[in-house]
Amino acid sequence: xxSLISVLVVEPSDIIAEGLRSLLSQAGGYNVLAPMxxxxxxQERLPVLRPDLxxxxxxxxxxxxxxxxxxxxxxxxxxxxxxxVYQYIESSVLDLFRFRLDIRCCRSAMLxxxxxxxxxxxxxxxxxxxxxxxELSERETDVLVLVAKGLSSKEIADKLNISIHTVxxxxxxxxxxxxxxxxxxxxxxxxxxxxxx
Amino acid sequence: xxxxxxxxxxxxxxxxNVILLLPRFGIPLGFGEKSVREVCASSGVPEDFMLLICxxxxxxxxxxxxxxxxxxxxxxxxxxxxxxxxYYTEERLPHIGAHIDNIAGRIDNRYGKVFQQFYAxxxxxxxxHFSSEERYEFARVLALQQGASRRGLxxxxxxxxxxxxxxxxxxxxxxxxxxxxxxxxxxxTMELVFDILQLSSDIQKHALIEDKILQPYMQWxxxxxx
Numbered sequence: 001x002x003s004l005i006s007v008l009v010v011e012p013s014d015i016i017a018e019g020l021r022s023l024l025s026q027a028g029g030y031n032v033l034a035p036m037x038x039x040x041x042x043q044e045r046l047p048v049l050r051p052d053l054x055x056x057x058x059x060x061x062x063x064x065x066x067x068x069x070x071x072x073x074x075x076x077x078x079x080x081x082x083x084x085v086y087q088y089i090e091s092s093v094l095d096l097f098r099f100r101l102d103i104r105c106c107r108s109a110m111l112x113x114x115x116x117x118x119x120x121x122x123x124x125x126x127x128x129x130x131x132x133x134x135e136l137s138e139r140e141t142d143v144l145v146l147v148a149k150g151l152s153s154k155e156i157a158d159k160l161n162i163s164i165h166t167v168x169x170x171x172x173x174x175x176x177x178x179x180x181x182x183x184x185x186x187x188x189x190x191x192x193x194x195x196x197x
Numbered sequence: 198x199x200x201x202x203x204x205x206x207x208x209x210x211x212x213x214n215v216i217l218l219l220p221r222f223g224i225p226l227g228f229g230e231k232s233v234r235e236v237c238a239s240s241g242v243p244e245d246f247m248l249l250i251c252x253x254x255x256x257x258x259x260x261x262x263x264x265x266x267x268x269x270x271x272x273x274x275x276x277x278x279x280x281x282x283x284y285y286t287e288e289r290l291p292h293i294g295a296h297i298d299n300i301a302g303r304i305d306n307r308y309g310k311v312f313q314q315f316y317a318x319x320x321x322x323x324x325x326h327f328s329s330e331e332r333y334e335f336a337r338v339l340a341l342q343q344g345a346s347r348r349g350l351x352x353x354x355x356x357x358x359x360x361x362x363x364x365x366x367x368x369x370x371x372x373x374x375x376x377x378x379x380x381x382x383x384x385x386t387m388e389l390v391f392d393i394l395q396l397s398s399d400i401q402k403h404a405l406i407e408d409k410i411l412q413p414y415m416q417w418x419x420x421x422x423x
Contacts, residue, residue, distance in 0.1 A: 179375065182361075184315050185368030191311045192376045 004031040005118055008051035010060060011084055012037050016103065020055065020084075027111050039068070046075045052121055053114070055101060057084045058093050065093050080121040082114070134177045141195060143170040147183060148190035198259065199251050201234040201244045208233065212255040217399065221280035222247060222273070243270035250277065253410070254402050260409055263417050271414060272342065275335045278411065281403050282327040289396050290320050296389040303381045312372070319365045326362060329355040334411060341418035359404035366397040 007030050011017045017035035024030040033049055036042060039060050054072070062068045072081065083089070083097035086104060094100065099117040101110055136144065139160075146156045153171065157164040175181050180189055190196050199208050205228050209215050219226070224240045233251075237244040246269055252259050261269075297316050301309035333353040340350055370393045373386060 179371040180368045181364045182368050184318055185365065185372060188308075188311050188315045188368075188372050189376060192308050192372075 003029070005029060005053055006031045006033060006049075006051045007053045007055060008033045008049055009035040009084070010037075010039060010042060010054065010056040011035060012057065012060065016084075016086070019103070023107065023110065024114075027114075043072065043075055046072070046079075050076070051079060053082060053117060054079055055082045055084050058089050058097070059087065061093065065096060069096050078121065080117045082117050136174065136177055140170050140174050140177075143167060144174050144186060144190055145195050147171065147174070148187040148196065150183065198256060199233070199248050201237075201248065202232050204230055205233050205236050206230065208251060208255075212251075214254055214399070215251050217284075218250060218254065221277055221284060243273060245269045246271065246273050246277075249410075250406070253406060263413050266410065266414055267417060274411065274414070275339050275342075278335065278403075278407065279331060282331065285396070285400070285403075286324055286327060289392070289399075290323070293389065293392050293396065294320065296385060296392065299385060300377065300382055300389065304378055308377075312377070315372070316369065319362075319369065322365070323362055326355060330407070334407075334415065338411065338415050338418065341415065341422055344422070346422050347419045359400075359408060363397065363401055363404065366393060366400065369393055370397065 007024060009017050009020055009032065011020070014035075021032045021035070024032050030053075033051060036045070039056075039062070054076075058065070069081070073079075080099065081097060082099040082101050083094060085094070085100050085102045098120070099113060101113055103110065105113075142160060143156055146159065151159070153164050153167045157167045160167070174186070178186070178189055180186050199211075222240065222242045224236060224242065228236045231239075233248060234244050237247050249261065249266075249269055294316060297313060301313045303309075304312075333355055337350055341347070370390060373393065374390050377386065379386065
């Protein structure tokens with residue numbers, strides 16, 4: 001990730017978008033993309049623009065804000081979405097946002113909120129990194145083989161000299177990485193991967 | 198939500214999975230431009246029950262409460278669920294099994310065997326689950342509907358939970374498209390994946406009907422018959 005945080009503002013008013021741009025460029029560390037006036041092209045443009053932060057006026061969401069938010073999020077899961085607030089917005093819509101930037105607040109309050117939003121984004125990307133790491137570790141492979149042989153978590157803990165807690169956490173990771181939940185399914189997985197002698 | 202005045206053809210255009218439900222109601226194709234009301238009347242199916250099932254299969258967040266259910270003619274509930282069981286056990290599971298046997302016969306014999314064994318175990322489990330549901334819950338609802346009092350009725354619940362069975366189906370899909378060698382019978386493997394996905398989404402709706410419609414309805418009948 002480059003050190004500059006790339007920000008996309010979706011806001012109908014040019015004056016407000018411009019105000020936000022000048023605030024962010026003075027604060028430094030942000031790369032502000034050309035603003036959009038509505039959401040008509042948002043979904044198509046997200047994969048190209050790849051913003052880290054999306055600051056959007058919630059009044060621009062469609063009549064089904066929840067599903068629109070979900071599809072925006074799924075389009076770019078690593079991005080954090082911030083509501084841009086300066087007029088009345090229904091609380092059910094506002095609740096969809098974890099971060100709300102109220103431009104009637106002072107500069108420092110606005111900047112600290114954006115800092116929080118950026119931080120939450122870094123946590124998100126860290127998590128994604130772990131999720132992509134799908135290769136089973138040596139220990140997880142040991143546990144998998146014993147699960148496939150039909151041993152219980154307790155028996156595996158005794159055999160490997162680790163706590164049952166650790167066994168369960170290995171089992172959770174195995175399921176997460178292979179996509180397989182049942183013991184029988186894991187046995188097939190172990191067999192196909194030549195893990196059973 | 199679907200209503201009795203809508204054309205059946207329009208409902209199917211909105212959700213093509215509804216077409217799979219028609220044989221379970223004994224409704225044949227060839228209904229032309231008829232409305233749900235007309236089709237149901239000519240096939241002797243209560244329209245409110247038919248719409249209940251179609252709506253459940255189509256709208257994710259639709260789940261009627263017992264007040265609403267008690268207004269609906271629920272006499273076809275058990276026959277409908279049994280027809281679904283028959284569709285799974287007599288048509289879908291053997292069809293998927295034939296694909297699996299074909300593919301297993303073409304890959305390394307050792308994997309082939311475990312793969313077949315996995316499916317055979319799953320099939321046994323699900324068939325056992327269906328037949329114990331029919332023995333306990335279904336029989337109980339039928340008796341209560343005919344006015345039997347709850348005393349004197351056999352108590353008992355079916356084995357194996359629905360989430361467990363859905364997990365197994367999910368595992369089966371994962372194994373087929375992620376871990377089986379992809380160069381053996383690619384077209385048939387693809388067909389198999391789609392067959393399993395289709396069955397899996399059908400069974401999830403079926404389980405929803407049993408957990409969120411059949412169960413509360415049975416409890417309501419018990420309270421009423423006290």
